[in-house]
Amino acid sequence: MTSTRATLQQVAERAGVSLASTSRALHGTGASKAMVERVRAAAAELGYSPDAVGRSLRMKKTFQIAFAVADIGNPVYVEMMRAIHGVLAPHGYRVVVMTTGDTTGSTADLVRSLNSGFVDGMVISPLRTDDRLIQEIQQAAVPVVVIGRALGDHGISSVSTDSAGGIGAAVRHLHAIGRRRVGFLNGPLDTTPGEARQRGFDAAVRAEGFAAERIEVEIAGDFTVAAGLEAARRLFARAPDGAGQLDAVVAANDLLAIGVIHAARELGLSVPQDVAVTGMDDIEIGRVFHPSLTSVSLGSTERGRAAAQLMLRLTEDPGQQAQQVAVGPALIVRKSTDGGAR
Amino acid sequence: MTSTRATLQQVAERAGVSLASTSRALHGTGASKAMVERVRAAAAELGYSPDAVGRSLRMKKTFQIAFAVADIGNPVYVEMMRAIHGVLAPHGYRVVVMTTGDTTGSTADLVRSLNSGFVDGMVISPLRTDDRLIQEIQQAAVPVVVIGRALGDHGISSVSTDSAGGIGAAVRHLHAIGRRRVGFLNGPLDTTPGEARQRGFDAAVRAEGFAAERIEVEIAGDFTVAAGLEAARRLFARAPDGAGQLDAVVAANDLLAIGVIHAARELGLSVPQDVAVTGMDDIEIGRVFHPSLTSVSLGSTERGRAAAQLMLRLTEDPGQQAQQVAVGPALIVRKSTDGGAR
């Protein structure tokens, strides 16, 4: 542990010049060749490095961006974080990770805490979005970018995706490979993704040309593997009402899908032969899972990157208008639905 | 976007009292009942919330702790981060995530950057530890806690585990279930975990009472699934030199183990019947993987928590001596080795 860090004042004294000149010399703005050299030398001797806090106070800029999510355990958020970090770090920003509980109230509180000015902006991916949260975002002292729901109507910058359409693609895929008894395992309906995916599913199965022998819907407590396993057991346990056992399950995300596959195995059902399973989010582990997981990619990396770029623009020019970015879904077929014709 | 945030000065004027009194009133220290009430009211009317930067400058404390890892994509680090966050957040600390590349040089640079004083401390889990890094840590301006290697000799606080012993437990387990042709898939040997695990493996197979027909070692490029898959292919491809095909593989971590299982499947080998596989770290996905993964837990959560608690102690009393914590490994047997007698 060194005695104490060197301050600009000390560098100035050592170089025998004024504080102002020292600052300028180190920034290379409007200082003579000789001055720069002299100050650089003094700074090097003292091992000076500028204090981030002092600089932040004066410049009214912290070079920190917050990334807030309900649960950092979800690989989707980790992917987003990597992407965000990848965009921001080269511009000199640090990323502060914040975990909101999954209640909308605590999320709103978190947004409110932005008023204490410890970051220059916040990227947030809330599970639920209510009026209070929207209002807090609108009143926030720093730019906020939302990943999830499109909030352009409220003058909020957001990066959205068409998860409803994505679920539709999954449903059509299953139909195309001949599955007719399809279950849908969704997460809580009062969440943004839960609501959208339900809408997508309902629309798809009601669409023209969709022939079904059986449709079942089950809701998991949250978007985790454990909740998915539990809910999937219930789903499979439903007594076939005349029609046969389900031959396909659409899961609202990959973690739930993994739970579904687990539950299927418990019952001796093989995937994809007996039951085809689709997930959503295209998390990395799905690719190496057995069977590898058919999934609808919502471009987590792309969304994270887009959000970070939006943020960059907003922090550099705070007068900027709110902007919207939409990332399209893409179905990626793998083994969990690719059993050929039965 | 509100016009501009209220400052303490403005609250003071509104309440008609001095700046000093205002500050005291809001902290509840040495202010009269009436004063507190008056100031509170003014603050509420203005929607005042204290500026984190101003406060940091004055108090020489940022209430931020950095967590630095090579790659946040590894679930182990995510688990640690959750644990660290869980300990620190209740004490009012924010967690800043930093990604070092996996080179030791950039890690040292990161530690050096602590001199700019944007955090009160740093928890770091470096893949490699060389002299320069150790030196930077020793000279760092704020407390540093290392998760990984025990560095008590260098006067550095660290949380370590016995991964060598953990590998030993895995090897003994495989031996106990009758496997005699065992492969070891390790990560780079110049990393801290790579070196320790190699040592553990070598010691275990040389131990008294260990009977082997065949031993093979292969090194993956890094600790990821992709690298594991590739290296595992090489491992399995080695021509059996008289002895039969491998019937067990010890992987240096769970991601590599997943790669091994994948490679085995490609060859039509079934796990665990043909090849038993063990991993290390006990990541969450291993529990729901198929087959579920036998793994040596190194207590990621526990280590993260311990590191955070150490950090807490160090920041609150900087004169504190460096401390060491060791977390023991624990073998958790699941299906990937539990095929019964063949």
Place this chain on the structure above:
DNA sequence: CGTTCGGCTGGAATCGTTTCCAAAAGTGTG
């Protein structure tokens, strides 16, 4: 040679907070 202009430099203000110190106000006792 005097003037103007441009580039460098140093003094001082500023960002928002906490806290030291001295002064003022209140309290109780002799």
Place this chain on the structure above:
DNA sequence: CACACTTTTGGAAACGATTCCAGCCGAACG
């Protein structure tokens, strides 16, 4: 009523940096 003593209050000084502003100097030009 004076005194000692304890709260309570306000002024001012930090913390470490950037930047406005005015002054200084030398060069160029008429």
